[in-house]
Amino acid sequence: MGKNKFLVVIIGFITVTAFWMYWVSTNPSGTESALIRFLSIDELRAETNHGRVKLGGNVADESIQINQNDLLEATFILSQGEATLPVRYYGTRPDLFKDGAEVIVEGAMEGEVFQAEVLQTKCASRYEGDLRDVQTENIEEM
Amino acid sequence: MPIVGSVSLSLAFGFSILTLIVISLYLRTNDTRLMETGRRMSLIVSGLSLVATFVLLFELVTSNFDIDYVAHYTSFETPLLYKLSALWAGQAGSLLFWLAILSFYTIIVVLRYRFQHHSLMPWVIIILTTIQVFFLLLTVFVANPFGPTKADFVVQNGMGLNPLLQNVTMAIHPPTLYLGYVGFAIPFAFALASLITRDVNPMWIRSIRKWTLITWGWLTIGIILGGWWAYQELGWGGYWAWDPVENASFMPWLTGTALLHSIIIQEKKNMLRVWNMTLVIITFTLSIFGTFLTRSGVMSSVHSFAQSAIGPLFLYFIALILIVSFGLLFSRLSILKSEKRIESFTSRESGFLFNNVIFIVMCFTVFWGTIFPVLSEAVRGTKITVGAPFFNQVNIPIGLVLLFLTGVGPLLAWRKTSKTGFIRNFSIPLLAMVIALIVFMVIGYRGYTIVSFSLAAFVLSAITVEFARGISVRIRKQKENVFQALMAMVARNKGRYGGYVVHLGIVFMFIGFTGHAFDQEKEFGIKVGESEHIAGYDFELMSVQEEERPNHYAWIADIRVTDLEGEFVTRLVPEKRIYFYRDPNPNRQQPHSELSIYETVMKDIYSIFNGIESENQTAYFKIMVNPLVWWVWFGGYFMVFGTIIALWPNRKKVA
Numbered sequence: 001m002g003k004n005k006f007l008v009v010i011i012g013f014i015t016v017t018a019f020w021m022y023w024v025s026t027n028p029s030g031t032e033s034a035l036i037r038f039l040s041i042d043e044l045r046a047e048t049n050h051g052r053v054k055l056g057g058n059v060a061d062e063s064i065q066i067n068q069n070d071l072l073e074a075t076f077i078l079s080q081g082e083a084t085l086p087v088r089y090y091g092t093r094p095d096l097f098k099d100g101a102e103v104i105v106e107g108a109m110e111g112e113v114f115q116a117e118v119l120q121t122k123c124a125s126r127y128e129g130d131l132r133d134v135q136t137e138n139i140e141e142m
Numbered sequence: 143m144p145i146v147g148s149v150s151l152s153l154a155f156g157f158s159i160l161t162l163i164v165i166s167l168y169l170r171t172n173d174t175r176l177m178e179t180g181r182r183m184s185l186i187v188s189g190l191s192l193v194a195t196f197v198l199l200f201e202l203v204t205s206n207f208d209i210d211y212v213a214h215y216t217s218f219e220t221p222l223l224y225k226l227s228a229l230w231a232g233q234a235g236s237l238l239f240w241l242a243i244l245s246f247y248t249i250i251v252v253l254r255y256r257f258q259h260h261s262l263m264p265w266v267i268i269i270l271t272t273i274q275v276f277f278l279l280l281t282v283f284v285a286n287p288f289g290p291t292k293a294d295f296v297v298q299n300g301m302g303l304n305p306l307l308q309n310v311t312m313a314i315h316p317p318t319l320y321l322g323y324v325g326f327a328i329p330f331a332f333a334l335a336s337l338i339t340r341d342v343n344p345m346w347i348r349s350i351r352k353w354t355l356i357t358w359g360w361l362t363i364g365i366i367l368g369g370w371w372a373y374q375e376l377g378w379g380g381y382w383a384w385d386p387v388e389n390a391s392f393m394p395w396l397t398g399t400a401l402l403h404s405i406i407i408q409e410k411k412n413m414l415r416v417w418n419m420t421l422v423i424i425t426f427t428l429s430i431f432g433t434f435l436t437r438s439g440v441m442s443s444v445h446s447f448a449q450s451a452i453g454p455l456f457l458y459f460i461a462l463i464l465i466v467s468f469g470l471l472f473s474r475l476s477i478l479k480s481e482k483r484i485e486s487f488t489s490r491e492s493g494f495l496f497n498n499v500i501f502i503v504m505c506f507t508v509f510w511g512t513i514f515p516v517l518s519e520a521v522r523g524t525k526i527t528v529g530a531p532f533f534n535q536v537n538i539p540i541g542l543v544l545l546f547l548t549g550v551g552p553l554l555a556w557r558k559t560s561k562t563g564f565i566r567n568f569s570i571p572l573l574a575m576v577i578a579l580i581v582f583m584v585i586g587y588r589g590y591t592i593v594s595f596s597l598a599a600f601v602l603s604a605i606t607v608e609f610a611r612g613i614s615v616r617i618r619k620q621k622e623n624v625f626q627a628l629m630a631m632v633a634r635n636k637g638r639y640g641g642y643v644v645h646l647g648i649v650f651m652f653i654g655f656t657g658h659a660f661d662q663e664k665e666f667g668i669k670v671g672e673s674e675h676i677a678g679y680d681f682e683l684m685s686v687q688e689e690e691r692p693n694h695y696a697w698i699a700d701i702r703v704t705d706l707e708g709e710f711v712t713r714l715v716p717e718k719r720i721y722f723y724r725d726p727n728p729n730r731q732q733p734h735s736e737l738s739i740y741e742t743v744m745k746d747i748y749s750i751f752n753g754i755e756s757e758n759q760t761a762y763f764k765i766m767v768n769p770l771v772w773w774v775w776f777g778g779y780f781m782v783f784g785t786i787i788a789l790w791p792n793r794k795k796v797a
Contacts, residue, residue, distance in 0.1 A: 005487070006484065006492070006495065009496075010499050013499060013500070013503065014499075014503060017503050017507065017536075017540065020536060020539070021507055021510065021536050024531075024532055024535045024536050025532065034528065034529060034531045034532035034535065035514075035526050035527070035528055035529075035532065036526070036527050036529060037524055037525070037526050037527075038515070038519075038524070038525035038526065038527050039524070043524075054527055068755060068757060070667060071667060071752065071753050071754075071755050071760070071762045072665055072667065072752065072762055091665055091764075092377075092665055092750060092752050092764045093752070095377075095732070095733045095734050095735055096732075098733075
């Protein structure tokens with residue numbers, strides 16, 4: 001049995017997988033897109049026709065407002081240096097979500113407010129660099 | 143005391159350079175005294191690295207806050223276990239920990255193969271020492287864990303460890319992962335040494351296989367524990383999110399698994415030698431790459447990577463490994479090439495080969511998805527993130543093909559499967575698969591879930607047939623009972639039957655993964671006495687207690703769960719805790735959700751207490767019903783158990 005037949009099967013498999021990866025990347029299934037652009041607030045504002053995007057930034061101090069009739073609903077201001085953006089989120093909030101926390105939101109603009117469907121805080125165990133800043137600061141306070 | 147640690151590291155660095163020089167001299171002069179000196183020096187390097195690690199542990203335990211690292215990751219209140227585990231909580235400590243494990247392994251290798259592998263050992267020591275040099279360089283000059291606290295006042299108390307990390311699993315999971323990552327250095331050192339010395343003697347491949355299996359076992363345990371921790375502690379109801387950190391551990395696992403399979407062909411048939419070398423090199427590179435991904439900050443942003451000192455160093459080191467290894471491999475191609483060809487598609491060899499191709503392709507898709515955000519940011523300026531949907535959609539079909547091969551491979555004969563052999567081996571498993579297919583279609587399952595469950599039936603029956611056949615032969619010939627026959631059969635061929643047990647574990651895990659398709663969840667707010675309905679269960683909030691405990695304040699909910707007939711199922715008691723609640727600065731208070739999970743074979747009921755609104759006494763919960771998660775952990779036990787069987791030492795005689 002020739003070596004070539006194996007090669008054909010292997011290359012065939014790789015080609016199919018490559019196309020499959022491409023297909024998945026370009027075809028969002030339902031609401032869950034596989035690839036999402038990560039923008040800055042300024043970039044988001046500069047665009048008019050944007051779909052689902054991700055944004056990163058900090059929760060502006062004292063900007064978190066929780067609906068007292070439904071604790072699951074929260075609004076806050078996302079800040080990236082000078083740029084700020086109001087965000088609304090409905091759902092369970094991560095424990096590390098608080099003033100100053102570094103967060104990533106995923107969703108789309110609805111009028112002037114960014115409607116977040118996903119709200120993540122950067123996990124301290126995983127993102128060493130970020131934790132370090134906070135802790136250095138805290139040590140100095142002591 | 144910290145000076146001892148610092149000095150130990152510097153001395154180790156010096157000795158590591160000396161080791162390299164002395165062994166190189168030995169290779170020139172063949173003076174065995176030099177080799178003996180080199181060996182001892184290598185032990186000194188490893189010993190000093192371990193001393194430094196113990197010093198840091200001592201400082202952590204005794205809370206010496208003059209050391210920056212200790213002040214960052216512990217406080218007086220941190221329990222002892224987590225003071226110890228703070229060793230791998232931060233960058234400098236975890237690099238030292240990497241070095242410590244490598245040193246531990248190096249000591250074993252140097253002592254154990256003292257009288258074996260004569261021509262290989264000098265090079266093995268050189269390669270292991272070179273890796274040590276890299277980590278010593280990092281810990282001495284770039285990220286020294288013994289650096290003094292950067293403050294112009296006396297630090298009274300440290301920061302303490304993040305409450306999320308204060309979990310027993312979190313104290314075990316990183317060391318097991320590291321034992322896995324770092325262990326691949328040893329097959330790598332042996333492989334490279336054999337390339338350098340042009341030694342293609344199959345003797346060393348056996349040593350490599352054992353090390354690969356040990357390392358692979360640790361990596362497997364580490365990955366599963368990580369998933370278990372995420373599920374029990376993080377409160378998003380899942381165990382795998384295709385996070386870069388998870389992918390970092392999954393990639394060497396995939397190539398390592400491929401290696402474990404293809405190395406068998408080299409042992410039995412002396413084939414695929416070039417390929418195995420490639421796999422060893424890739425696997426080790428991926429474990430360094432994994433450490434790089436988790437420790438350089440490259441994943442959060444290209445910019446933070448550029449600022450970090452260790453990121454570029456890791457990249458240079460990875461480039462060095464790849465250039466040297468593949469350069470060597472190409473220059474030795476003519477020696478490694480095998481005369482033998484795979485004879486047939488229906489041979490076990492070809493089964494192994496396809497399995498390898500699939501593992502590698504899967505690894506590549508994970509690699510691509512992991513680095514794509516970084517590449518897109520570097521090339522186009524806009525970061526494009528790749529989410530779990532990409533990884534899931536791409537990998538589900540590939541995984542199912544792999545599951546299929548798990549069943550097919552062991553049924554194929556070496557060289558070529560005859561037609562009669564094919565019918566004899568495949569009829570029962572195929573029948574089981576068809577029956578499962580029809581049953582699940584009638585039940586009304588759709589798409590991948592049917593395929594997955596049917597394939598699970600196929601593989602389970604294939605493994606059962608394999609065991610049953612072996613047992614029945616022994617019962618007939620040796621007149622043993624079933625249990626004796628099973629034990630004797632497994633004892634005679636531990637690698638093979640251990641492997642099958644691991645395969646069983648994989649099947650159970652796939653059953654668990656498939657359950658994810660049926661997950662249901664709901665978020666709601668209710669008052670005491672009210673109830674909510676989800677997935678065929680009623681959740682009634684009985685009470686919410688408040689309690690002040692030593693280091694946190696807790697609200698404890700009591701939820702009574704009943705099924706549709708009103709039968710009592712379980713009580714769930716999720717808690718909302720506030721750590722550092724006495725701190726006047728609300729930002730320093732740390733909320734923490736303590737989950738309550740009701741686990742059964744068929745489904746888990748997973749509850750998170752979101753918070754309580756004091757004004758009108760409404761408590762908010764997220765409830766998830768996750769079918770079949772139990773099977774993931776169950777499969778994990780089988781994988782570990784199978785690995786232990788395969789590693790179980792033979793009785794004395796064989797040696």
